[in-house]
Amino acid sequence: MISHWENNLFIMAVIVYLAAMTLYFISVALRREKAGRLAFFVTLGAFALHTAAMAVRTVAAGRLPFSNMYEFTSLFAWGIALIFLYVERRFAIRVLGAIITPLIFGLIGYASVLPGDIKPLMPALQSYWLQIHVITAILAYGAFGISFGLGVLYLVREKMETAGKAGGGLYSLLPGLKVLDELNYGSITFAFPFMTLVLITGAIWAERAWGTYWSWDPKETWALITWIIYAVYLHARFTYGWKGHRAAWLSVIGFLAVLFTYFGVNLLLSGLHSYV
Amino acid sequence: MRLNLFLLIIIAGVSVFGSIIPQGEDPAFYRQSYGPLRAAVINYLQMSDIFHSWWFLVLCFFLTASILACSANRLLPLWRLTMSFRQQYGEDFYTGSSIRDQSYSPKSAGEAANILMAGLRKRHYRVFRENRQEGFYLYADRGRFGSFGSMLVHLSLVLIVTGALYGRMEGFKGYVSIPEGGLSEIQKAGFSLQLDSFRIDYYGDYTPKQYYSDLKVIDQGREVIKKVISVNDPLTYKGVTFYQTSFGWVIDGVVISGGKETKIDLMEREAVSLGGGLSIKIMFFPDFYINESGHPGTKSPLPNNPRVFYVVYQGSRAMTYNLASLAEPVQIGDAMTLTFSGYRRYTGLQFASDPGIPAVYLGSALMILGLFLNFYVIPRRIWFMVNNETSGCRILAAGSSPRFQARLEEEIGVLAAEAAKPPA
Ligand code: HEM
Numbered sequence: 001m002i003s004h005w006e007n008n009l010f011i012m013a014v015i016v017y018l019a020a021m022t023l024y025f026i027s028v029a030l031r032r033e034k035a036g037r038l039a040f041f042v043t044l045g046a047f048a049l050h051t052a053a054m055a056v057r058t059v060a061a062g063r064l065p066f067s068n069m070y071e072f073t074s075l076f077a078w079g080i081a082l083i084f085l086y087v088e089r090r091f092a093i094r095v096l097g098a099i100i101t102p103l104i105f106g107l108i109g110y111a112s113v114l115p116g117d118i119k120p121l122m123p124a125l126q127s128y129w130l131q132i133h134v135i136t137a138i139l140a141y142g143a144f145g146i147s148f149g150l151g152v153l154y155l156v157r158e159k160m161e162t163a164g165k166a167g168g169g170l171y172s173l174l175p176g177l178k179v180l181d182e183l184n185y186g187s188i189t190f191a192f193p194f195m196t197l198v199l200i201t202g203a204i205w206a207e208r209a210w211g212t213y214w215s216w217d218p219k220e221t222w223a224l225i226t227w228i229i230y231a232v233y234l235h236a237r238f239t240y241g242w243k244g245h246r247a248a249w250l251s252v253i254g255f256l257a258v259l260f261t262y263f264g265v266n267l268l269l270s271g272l273h274s275y276v
Numbered sequence: 277m278r279l280n281l282f283l284l285i286i287i288a289g290v291s292v293f294g295s296i297i298p299q300g301e302d303p304a305f306y307r308q309s310y311g312p313l314r315a316a317v318i319n320y321l322q323m324s325d326i327f328h329s330w331w332f333l334v335l336c337f338f339l340t341a342s343i344l345a346c347s348a349n350r351l352l353p354l355w356r357l358t359m360s361f362r363q364q365y366g367e368d369f370y371t372g373s374s375i376r377d378q379s380y381s382p383k384s385a386g387e388a389a390n391i392l393m394a395g396l397r398k399r400h401y402r403v404f405r406e407n408r409q410e411g412f413y414l415y416a417d418r419g420r421f422g423s424f425g426s427m428l429v430h431l432s433l434v435l436i437v438t439g440a441l442y443g444r445m446e447g448f449k450g451y452v453s454i455p456e457g458g459l460s461e462i463q464k465a466g467f468s469l470q471l472d473s474f475r476i477d478y479y480g481d482y483t484p485k486q487y488y489s490d491l492k493v494i495d496q497g498r499e500v501i502k503k504v505i506s507v508n509d510p511l512t513y514k515g516v517t518f519y520q521t522s523f524g525w526v527i528d529g530v531v532i533s534g535g536k537e538t539k540i541d542l543m544e545r546e547a548v549s550l551g552g553g554l555s556i557k558i559m560f561f562p563d564f565y566i567n568e569s570g571h572p573g574t575k576s577p578l579p580n581n582p583r584v585f586y587v588v589y590q591g592s593r594a595m596t597y598n599l600a601s602l603a604e605p606v607q608i609g610d611a612m613t614l615t616f617s618g619y620r621r622y623t624g625l626q627f628a629s630d631p632g633i634p635a636v637y638l639g640s641a642l643m644i645l646g647l648f649l650n651f652y653v654i655p656r657r658i659w660f661m662v663n664n665e666t667s668g669c670r671i672l673a674a675g676s677s678p679r680f681q682a683r684l685e686e687e688i689g690v691l692a693a694e695a696a697k698p699p700a
Contacts, residue, residue, distance in 0.1 A: 120479040123486050123507035123520075193647040200640040209508050211449070211519040211628040213636065214440070216327045218295040225295075228288040235281055269295055 003060050007116075009053035010074075014108055016046035017081075021101035028098045028170060036094030036173075040085075043101060047081045050108070054078065061118045066134045067125050069266065070114040075134070076262065077107035079142030083187070087146055091183060095173045099149040129205035136197040141258055143191035144230075148255035150184040154248040181244050184251050185237065188230055195227050218269035222261035229254045280346065283339050290335070294326040333441075340437050343430045350427065358420045358655075365674075370661060373674035375685045381696040385411035385662045385669040388695040392660055392671070395691045401658065411669060414660035423678070425650025428642055435639035443632020455526040455541055455622040459494065462627065465516040467495040474523060474621040482576055487520050489623040515629050522624030525560040527584055532605075533612040543622060547589070550612065554595070559585045560619060564599075572599065584616045654679050658688060662695075671695060 020042040027035035054074065057065045065071040084100045087093070157174045165171060174180075202220065207213035214220060233250045236242035242250075297318065298305070306315040306324060322329035370376055381388045389405065389412040396403045401416035454460045454471040461468045470492040477485040486506050493501040493513045503511045510519045527542040531550060542548050547555045563575040564583035572585065587597040588608055600606050605613045654677060661672040671692050677684045 120481075120483055120485065123484060126486065127508045189651045193644065193651060196643060196647055200644070203640070204637070205508075207633070208510065209519070210521075211510070211517060211626045213630075213633065216294060216299065221291045221295040225288045225291050228284050228291075232281060232284050232288075235284070240278075240281075265295070 003056060006053050006056040006060065009049050009056060010112070013046050013049035013053055014105075014112060016042060016049055017101060017105050017108060020046055020097070021105050024094075024097040024101050028095060028173065031170060031173060033094065033173070036097065039097050039101075040088055040094070043081065043088075043097065044085060047078070047085060050074075050078055050081065057118065063121055064131060064134075066131065067121055068115075068119060070111050070116045072134070073107055073111035073114065075138050076141055077104045077111065079138035080104055080107070080145035081142075083139070083142040083146050084149075087183070087187070091175075091179075093150075093153075093175055093183075095153060095170075096146070096149050099152050100145065103145060103149070124209045127205050127208060129201050129208060133198060133201040133205055136194045136201060140191045140194035140198055141262075143187045143194070144251075144255050144258050147184050147187040147191065147251045150180050150187065151248040151251035151255075154180040154184065154244070155252070158245060158248075177244060181247060184247065185243075188233060188251065188254075192230055192234065195230065199223055199227060218265045219261065222257065222265050226254065226257040226261050229257050280339075280342050283335065283342060287335055287339065290326060290332065293323065297323055297326070299327070300325055328444075336437055336441070340434045343434055347427050347430050354423055354427065358423055365659065365661075367661070367672065370659070370672040370674045373676070375675035375677070375681055375688065377671075377673040377685075377688050377692050379671050379692045379696045380665070380668060381671060382668040382698045383695065385664040388669050388671060389414060389660070389662045391695040392662070392691060395694050396658065399687065399691075401656075411661070411663040414662065415658075416660075417655070417657045419653040419655045420657075422649050422653035422655045425646045425648070425653065428646030429650060430646075432639040432642035432646055435642065436636050439632040439635025439639060441632070442635065443630040447628065447630040447632065449626070449628045451521070451624065451626055453522075453524075453543065453622050453624045455543075456620040458541075458622070462516065465514065465627070465629070467493055467500075467514065469518065469625075470494055471623055474623045476523070476577070478577070487523055487623075489520055489625070491518070515631060516627055517629070519626045519628075520623065521626040524622055524624070525562070526620045526622045527558055527560060527616050528618040528620070529556075530615045530617050531612060532615075542616075550588070550608070550614070552609075552612075553590055554608065554612075555589045556614070557587050557589070558616075561585065562619075579619060582619060586614075656684050656687075658684075658691075660692075 020039050023035050023039035023042055026032065027039060054065050057071075065075065080100060081104050084096065084104075088096060153174060154177060157171065157177060157180065160171050160174075161177075175183075199220075202223070203213040206215065206220075229250065233242075233247060233254060236250070237247055298309075301324060303315070303319060303324075306318050310318060318324055322331070326332055370378075383391070392414055393403050393405060396414070396416045399418070401418045403414060403416045406413040406415075448464050450462070450464060452460050452462060452469070454469060456471055456474055459468055459470045472490040472492060474490070475488045477488075479485050488504050488506050490504045491502070491511055492499050493511070495513075501511070501513055505511045505518060505520050507520045510517045512518075524544045526544075529540045529542050529548075531538045531540060533551065540548055540550075542556065542558045544560055545557060547557050549555045561572060561574045561583045562577060562579040562581075564581045565573060565575050567573045572583070575581075582602055584600045584602070585597070586600060586606070588595045596608070598606070600616055602616050602618065605615045607613055656677045657675065659674045663670050663672075673688045673692055675681075675684045675688050
């Protein structure tokens with residue numbers, strides 16, 4: 001059973017995220033900086049409601065909300081919102097919201113159609129390693145989500161420049177290419193150590209629970225593929241100076257791999273992680 | 277040099293295949309799902325077990341070799357660069373550096389140098405000073421170990437891969453089931469394991485909360501360890517780890533045949549010989565009832581109303597089957613009776629010995645440390661040349677850092693400005 005309180009808070013969060021997304025779209029369509037500023041605070045409100053919903057769930061379940069697809073999808077959206085709010089506050093890139101809020105809305109919308117009953121925790125999931133695993137995954141995936149948004153903005157701005165549409169309008173809302181590129185690099189360097197921790201803590205957990213730290217099941221394998229893509233990003237940048245265009249594409253591809261690890265593997269491939 | 281990127285991409289690509297093609301199935305499965313032609317290719321390239329195939333091993337080998345070669349190449353220059361501080365340079369070095377600064381101070385060279393040193397120390401730099409005829413050289417650095425971060429990451433990767441391969445070669449895996457009160461010899465490990473009791477905790481709706489096996493290790497007749505294990509809390513002895521994996525029921529049976537009484541342990545779903553070409557399989561219903569559709573079932577996992585369903589086979593043919601209560605003798609053929617006298621639990625334990633694990637975990641820890649050094653400990657080096665002029669002094673500065681150069685340039689500017697400030 002999902003409690004009334006949690007349900008109401010969650011639905012309100014979905015609605016307010018939707019409002020934030022609409023405001024970001026308006027801000028971009030009408031080139032209104034003000035609407036973007038407002039959208040930030042609306043997102044903050046949605047995030048607060050979202051946090052409250054998960055806090056209520058944590059209390060009701062007597063554990064952190066880590067154990068099924070509904071819970072983790074909601075957390076995934078929450079992590080992206082968290083890092084987005086930080087980046088938005090620190091670097092004031094309003095347009096980023098027009099990419100990130102649909103992402104959040106999509107994830108949380110997907111969560112809302114999944115079965116949300118609080119299920120007791122099965123023995124294999126009772127592990128501190130699992131908790132660290134999930135927390136690090138939220139941070140890593142959140143920052144990879146932001147890097148994806150920045151990569152898309154980079155490609156959009158670049159396209160406008162080559163198409164001769166530079167100047168005025170939407171273009172004026174976009175930060176410079178160099179800023180986008182470096183912020184993107186920043187999010188990936190933040191996320192990469194956490195992603196490494198995701199792999200390591202997952203391995204330790206599997207070893208404690210089943211006796212094999214790595215069994216090449218599709219979820220593990222895709223997490224490794226994701227990690228390698230970002231390692232390629234870092235190397236290409238450091239040793240061959242792959243910045244800008246190609247780096248932006250790699251950050252987009254990296255996040256597609258994150259999404260596939262997350263959803264594609266569950267929907268298309270089978271494996272041990274069948275409960276998450 | 278591009279080899280490493282190439283290798284990484286290849287390994288990622290191979291992994292994609294490994295996740296799409298189901299691994300470790302038998303040949304018939306691939307013929308059925310992929311057709312004979314593609315199944316032959318899969319078989320030929322060992323794609324049914326990619327991650328244990330010889331060519332995947334070769335890839336791993338190239339990866340480690342490439343990393344080792346690359347690290348070996350870079351170690352010495354890196355070491356020199358990191359340790360060769362206090363290098364004195366001429367003016368050209370300062371004017372040619374990509375991060376540089378030049379300013380004049382009304383203070384004497386000594387005073388300016390003192391202020392610079394204090395400023396550097398406040399910013400956690402390590403400072404060296406050299407006195408010269410015309411003034412002073414200052415050399416300062418911080419975070420110099422950050423340069424070793426990526427090297428540590430790479431070497432830890434080698435450690436992880438080596439540990440994994442070693443573990444696969446030297447380790448073993450197995451499964452054992454032990455009834456309550458039973459003792460099982462673990463052959464590969466060379467000691468025995470006894471199960472004193474087994475317990476399950478349930479949530480309100482009878483979904484299992486946790487399984488507990490109360491185990492004793494008996495080595496050469498002596499009890500050496502006692503531990504209650506549960507899922508996520510295994511027992512390790514002499515490098516072999518036992519994991520709580522499954523459980524089930526064992527029924528105690530008493531067979532009377534030709535005036536002789538024999539005791540047998542009947543595990544669920546496991547055929548047990550009764551002699552005379554007969555064998556038996558049982559299923560246990562701890563809380564027996566007949567459900568809505570008329571089939572036997574169990575209302576709860578608790579033994580409130582125990583019944584045994586048994587099938588007796590003659591060779592491979594089912595001869596008779598029925599449902600029995602406990603202590604109720606069952607007639608089998610003309611000359612045999614069987615009584616189910618009691619029930620116990622058994623525990624199913626996966627066990628594994630993997631001597632590569634310490635290397636893998638040490639490698640993992642070092643990798644995290646290396647990543648931290650690489651991304652959060654940014655090496656910064658600053659040189660100052662402070663020369664006396666006819667009035668005051670001239671301050672030349674140079675800096676170097678692999679990352680965040682703009683930040684270093686700003687820092688140098690602030691430092692020099694402090695030293696150049698005229699007295700209030
Ligand atoms: C064939 C394998 C590899 C080779 C030859 C290689 C080589 C290199 C080289 C030459 C650098 C530049 C380091 C410097 O000058 O400080 C580097 C950086 C780095 N490598 Fe690798 N590497 C390999 C695999 C990996 C893998 C699998 C990872 C995954 C963790 C990795 C993580 C890193 C990181 C985090 C950096 C620092 C990048 C940065 O500072 O932006 N490397 N690598």
